[in-house]
Amino acid sequence: MAQPAAGQPAHLKHYFVSSDQQFDAAKMGMWLFLITEILLFSGMFVAYTVYRVWHPEVFEAASDLLDWKLGGINTLVLLGSSFTVAYGIQRIQRGDRKGLIINLLLTLLCAAIFMGIKYVEYSGKFEAGIFPGGNFAPVGDYHGHDMANYADILFLPQFFSIYFVMTGIHGFHVLVGMGVFTWLVIRSFKGDFSPEYYTPIELTGLYWHLVDIIWIFLFPLLYLI
Amino acid sequence: MLVTVFGSLIFLTILTVVSSRLDLGAFNVPLAMLIATTKAALVVGFFMALKYDNRVNSLVFAVGALFVIVFLSFTLLDTAFRGDLPNTTKGTIMEMDAAEAALQARQDAGPGAAVAPVPPPATH
Numbered sequence: 001m002a003q004p005a006a007g008q009p010a011h012l013k014h015y016f017v018s019s020d021q022q023f024d025a026a027k028m029g030m031w032l033f034l035i036t037e038i039l040l041f042s043g044m045f046v047a048y049t050v051y052r053v054w055h056p057e058v059f060e061a062a063s064d065l066l067d068w069k070l071g072g073i074n075t076l077v078l079l080g081s082s083f084t085v086a087y088g089i090q091r092i093q094r095g096d097r098k099g100l101i102i103n104l105l106l107t108l109l110c111a112a113i114f115m116g117i118k119y120v121e122y123s124g125k126f127e128a129g130i131f132p133g134g135n136f137a138p139v140g141d142y143h144g145h146d147m148a149n150y151a152d153i154l155f156l157p158q159f160f161s162i163y164f165v166m167t168g169i170h171g172f173h174v175l176v177g178m179g180v181f182t183w184l185v186i187r188s189f190k191g192d193f194s195p196e197y198y199t200p201i202e203l204t205g206l207y208w209h210l211v212d213i214i215w216i217f218l219f220p221l222l223y224l225i
Numbered sequence: 226m227l228v229t230v231f232g233s234l235i236f237l238t239i240l241t242v243v244s245s246r247l248d249l250g251a252f253n254v255p256l257a258m259l260i261a262t263t264k265a266a267l268v269v270g271f272f273m274a275l276k277y278d279n280r281v282n283s284l285v286f287a288v289g290a291l292f293v294i295v296f297l298s299f300t301l302l303d304t305a306f307r308g309d310l311p312n313t314t315k316g317t318i319m320e321m322d323a324a325e326a327a328l329q330a331r332q333d334a335g336p337g338a339a340v341a342p343v344p345p346p347a348t349h
Contacts, residue, residue, distance in 0.1 A: 032285060042296055043296075085272070090227065217261050220241050220258070220261050
């Protein structure tokens with residue numbers, strides 16, 4: 001790899017004119033990737049919409065089975081983590097490396113809380129026999145609902161198939177984000193980032209905000225209406 | 226400013242929960258989607274800073290959003306209107322027209338008139 005010319009910052013690749021140009025190119029590449037992510041999730045949102053249009057009453061009954069308090073807390077937690085990422089970027093832009101590390105760690109904490117609540121939700125459902133698709137076999141009592149009343153509702157398994165696929169793939173994105181943030185924390189400790197160079201944090205931030213936006217739509221669609 | 230946006234997002238989250246507890250009939254779903262879209266716009270505009278960013282990124286995002294709208298609306302044009310059309314039997318449209326013309330001829334001839342029976346639409 002060619003070394004940057006004398007007087008050029010170490011992060012600058014030789015095929016870019018300036019740091020700004022390199023930053024803008026990376027950012028646009030990230031936006032293009034985010035579009036593919038949006039289209040990945042839009043397939044699931046379209047499936048949700050089609051089945052909801054066909055069986056609206058099933059989806060309303062099913063949303064009563066989901067705990068809006070847990071979903072709501074998770075929404076606030078994820079919004080909080082989006083805030084800490086945005087604030088962390090503002091910190092490093094002003095040269096505050098310690099502030100960046102604290103905010104990245106807070107983001108990781110929020111993500112861990114989110115996954116913890118998701119674990120509680122999933123395990124509660126599995127105990128009540130709420131599995132996706134053909135394995136749907138509700139038993140016992142779930143959040144005060146007698147699951148026997150739900151065994152014969154047609155198309156209810158379909159709702160939970162959609163629920164598990166959408167929240168599952170979203171949760172996978174949260175896990176991936178946690179991995180990347182861990183890597184960013186390590187690099188921050190090493191002093192890799194400065195007001196002149198924080199591209200990986202900016203791009204990971206964009207990814208994280210998109211994961212947040214997906215949840216902003218999933219929460220009302222699955223839990224509330 | 227980030228704090229203001231964060232506060233608005235919290236407020237909108239509470240608003241969407243409260244509004245879903247009320248029964249607004251047909252407005253439940255549109256209101257929830259309106260609030261969610263507002264929240265998404267705040268996140269995209271301020272947290273992702275698209276408002277202050279290079280315009281080309283806004284274009285990329287807008288094209289992506291456009292494709293989602295096309296995807297959703299054109300799929301619904303199919304699935305939401307299935308069964309609404311009468312000519313979805315196995316007979317072709319021409320055969321159905323012929324059967325209808327024969328029925329009309331029998332009706333015009335009046336009761337008791339001896340006319341050939343209506344041929345059933347051929348099945349394929």
